[in-house]
Amino acid sequence: MYGARLCGTCLGATTMGLHHKLCHVPGGTFDLPHAETHAVVLPHVPAFNAPAVPEALAALRRALDVPDPERELHELGEQPGIPRSLADLDLTTADIDRPVKFAVTAPYGNPREASADDLRAVPHAAWAGEPRYGG
Secondary structure (H helix, E strand, O other), X not given: OXXXXXXXXXXXXXXXXXXXHHHHHHHHHOOOOHHHHHHHHOOHHHHHHHHHOHHHHHHHHHHHOOOOHHHHHHHHOOOOOOOOOOHHHOXXXXXXXXXXXXXXXXXXXXXXXXXXXXXXXXXXXXXXXXXXOOO
């Protein structure tokens, strides 16, 4: 209970970013598993935001000790038992755009300005399980 309270306190003191927004709708609406949904979407949002955050990308490069952190995050998904795509979690192609609609209508913090058309590529790549580098 204490751990859950601490998590709630942290979430209550900040805003949700693009990654969480894009995971919230398919997870909650279609009852997708929370951790797996986040694991699938994880590499796609930093790749999308990379052009707007070169300093953060450099810090991630140093922290992971890899030349290409977006690729490294995607390859972490190759671990046994981790789904590779939203399709693996049974999200249908008809439902891919719902998270985008939510992300553009509900305010969120994100370093890169983006239209619905820009954002659409993120869940589509996550649905297909394709690496998305360079936004």
